[in-house]
Amino acid sequence: MAALLELTGAMLLVVGAFFLLLGGLGLVRMPDLFNRIQAGTKTTTLGTVLSLLGVALMEPQWGWKLLLIALFILFTNPISAQVLARSAHRTGEAKSCKTVVDRLEEDQQA
Amino acid sequence: MVELLLSLAALLIGVALLFALYRFVRGPSPADRVVAFDVMTIIAVTAIALIALLEGRGIYLDVALVYALLSFLGVIVIARYLERGL
Amino acid sequence: MTKARQAGPLFGALLLVWILLHGSLQWQVVVVGVVVAAMIALLFSGAATPLHGFRRTQAGLRAAFGYLGYFFVELVRANLKLAVIILSPSLPIRPGIVKVRTRLTNPVARLLLANSITLTPGTLSVALEGEWLYVHWVTVVSDEVEEATAEIVAGFERYLEVMYG
Known part of the structure; x- marks a missing residue:
């Protein structure tokens, strides 16, 4: 039973680390800041939560502290992404040429 | 088997850090660097948890928690600074 | 009384964080947590927590x-x-x-x-x-x-x- 938990935990860690890797790759590949924020925020949030769950399965006595870290990241990661996106938009951050529409800019000019 | 999986996870985390570091160095805008910094710290939190696991030291998790806290505050402060100065 | 009621959700959230941080329910930990959380909650009773305005039904x-x-x-x-x-x-x-x-x-x-x-x-x-x-x-x-x-x-x-x- 303990061995099975340990194996599941290690697998979750690998899956989480894979999502973190995707986040890094997204940062490199995406064409502009807003898409990079999207790639960076979502993948790292899930990746970290999965990895911490994996660690919790392998060391159950750390469960509460890991839960606290996971909750904190679930709350603050999107907030920092939004604050950064808003300030970048206000300062006129360049957008990718693929961008099809920007209602915020239209409304601000109106 | 478990050892192998943990090594694989450590490798993936290391490569992810390198990707984020590339964006941090390349930029081009300050905001891009802040995003890269944010991603790097979140990856580092996972890395610290993994190190705690490998070393068997629960106390390292406190480091991860404080690091997550500081990263959040840092990004908020830098975003405000970019928007209208301190 | 209204101030105490306003501070309730913040008190609960702080106590929860404290207990998660310690990962134990020993009475010393809980007592210190209650005292500290109550003091902070009364000082900062205006702060929002996820429980503010939550419909408890x-x-x-x-x-x-x-x-x-x-x-x-x-x-x-x-x-x-x-x-x-x-x-x-x-x-x-x-x-x-x-x-x-x-x-x-x-x-x-x-x-x-x-x-x-x-x-x-x-x-x-x-x-x-x-x-x-x-x-x-x-x-x-x-x-x-x-x-x-x-x-x-x-x-x-x-x-x-x-x-x-």
């Missing part, structure tokens, strides 16, 4: 669990979708900032909505002004307000409306 609780389940399913979907985009060589994105409407007025509910949108498939909240929410979308499906609202906001709003009524 059975319907509210059921909606909270529904919200959590829906949120995690959406989080996983968001990541799989993004993984497909990042890993495909042609990088199939069609980014844009669209405008959506929200009916929520409770500040905590609006924060949770913006956060949830940021963590769900392809969307990132950029600005929140009054009832208008500007959302960056990696793959713009529609830039009509009503259609985009149905696509992005409706799923979460359904639960948050019941939770924070």
Whole structure:
């Protein structure tokens, strides 16, 4: 039973680390800041939560502290992404040429 | 088997850090660097948890928690600074 | 009395964080936690916590669990979708900032909505002004307000409306 938990935990860690890797790759590949924020925020949030769950399965006595870290990241990661996106938009951050529409800019000019 | 999986996870985390570091160095805008910094710290939190696991030291998790806290505050402060100065 | 009632949710949240941090329910830990949490909660009784304005009824609780389940399913979907985009060589994105409407007025509910949108498939909240929410979308499906609202906001709003009524 303990061995099975340990194996599941290690697998979750690998899956989480894979999502973190995707986040890094997204940062490199995406064409502009807003898409990079999207790639960076979502993948790292899930990746970290999965990895911490994996660690919790392998060391159950750390469960509460890991839960606290996971909750904190679930709350603050999107907030920092939004604050950064808003300030970048206000300062006129360049957008990718693929961008099809920007209602915020239209409304601000109106 | 478990050892192998943990090594694989450590490798993936290391490569992810390198990707984020590339964006941090390349930029081009300050905001891009802040995003890269944010991603790097979140990856580092996972890395610290993994190190705690490998070393068997629960106390390292406190480091991860404080690091997550500081990263959040840092990004908020830098975003405000970019928007209208301190 | 009203001040104590206002401080209640903050007290609960602080005590929870304290106990999670210690990971034990020994009486010394709990007593110190209660004292410190009560002092901070009374000093900063104006601070918001996720419990402010939460409707403490059975319907509210059921909606909270529904919200959590829906949120995690959406989080996983968001990541799989993004993984497909990042890993495909042609990088199939069609980014844009669209405008959506929200009916929520409770500040905590609006924060949770913006956060949830940021963590769900392809969307990132950029600005929140009054009832208008500007959302960056990696793959713009529609830039009509009503259609985009149905696509992005409706799923979460359904639960948050019941939770924070």
